[in-house]
Amino acid sequence: MIITLQNDEIRPLPKKHSYVVAAITKHGVETARNLRKVFPNIDVYYMSKFAKGDEEALNIHLFEGSVRLLIPSLFHTYKGIVFIISLGAVVRMIAPVLKDKKTDPGVVVIDDKAEYVISVLSGHIGGANELTREVAAAIDATPIITTASDVQKTIPVDLFGSHFGWTWDSSEKLTPVSASVVNEEKVAVIQESGEKNWWIYPSPLPANIHLYDSISQALQEEPKAALVVTHRILKEDEEAILQNGVVFRPRVIVLGMGCNRGTSASEIEQVIIETLDELQISIKSVKAIATIDLKKDEEGFLEVAQKYDWEFVYYTPDELNEMPIDDPSDTVYKYTGAYGVSEPAAKRYSGDNQLILGKKKSGNVTISVGMIPFDE
Missing domain, CATH: 3.40.1390.40 (Udp-n-acetylmuramoylalanyl-d-glutamate--2,6- Diaminopimelate Ligase; Chain: A, domain 1)
Known part of the structure; x- marks a missing residue:
């Protein structure tokens, strides 16, 4: 398929990957095709007049018109863009679509002879510096990175x-x-x-x-x-x-949890928020919810874990019974095969038998809080 560029409105692109390389010269096309061999998970765009006839089979995208008109769509679609175009031209073309370093994609430029790979935009957060190093290594070029922390080898x-x-x-x-x-x-x-x-x-x-x-x-x-x-x-x-x-x-907090079947996500979330507030722990440091395998399909747990992008892990009763707990429950064992759920789950995941919070029951939910220790 050939994309005909007529204006600079943002149009959906046939994205398949997170990174893209765009070229507008004969030599640039060769470099782009070579990059695709090394990085199969990169999309390729170049001008249709340089078509070799195998583009459709290789899922390479062709375009007609000024590459400038492609820029808004590339910025909207990809998290990393490699231009095989002169640096000055790229700077002028991307200027109108720049927002801020927290949202702009990483932009990298390769010269027409593929001797230099230059990190241009969003070097850190956008990943352009790392992309520059990887691309330069792939084509045996010199990486150019000017970010002060990288140059001085200090903390970014x-x-x-x-x-x-x-x-x-x-x-x-x-x-x-x-x-x-x-x-x-x-x-x-x-x-x-x-x-x-x-x-x-x-x-x-x-x-x-x-x-x-x-x-x-x-x-x-x-x-x-x-x-x-x-x-x-x-x-x-x-x-x-x-x-x-x-x-x-740091993501170091594990929430060992149990609940009655069918407990709502809102109740589970409220218990988590209240517990962390009592302990004065940031919810941003939570890494996982851990429980027993009987709860692996518990909708409330699954919904909360997905909302916060937390891991959701579960253990067999035998795995939980391997962990020491202060107050093993025969009642819990009768129904689950484990002498406890929240405490041993938190201990097993964290790898530490000392918990920040032992078992706490709140409504339909039990919760324990552990922290993953890290040695020097």
């Missing part, structure tokens, strides 16, 4: 812990905290939970990055900026750290 604040699934509470201070990091000002990293192997470079941690065990300890040292990694809701006297700080939420 907007991506800190993202490969573990960490999320930030607010993006308000991302830019000033990033500035403190790259300008080599004193930066505190306070980590109370989550994966410890977040430093990705073989070189030592930069001298301006200081590690602290607690927020109170960090505040005494008066850092210019702070990165706080915790599952906790900060106390009032700790919030001063956020004057130029960002809180990151």
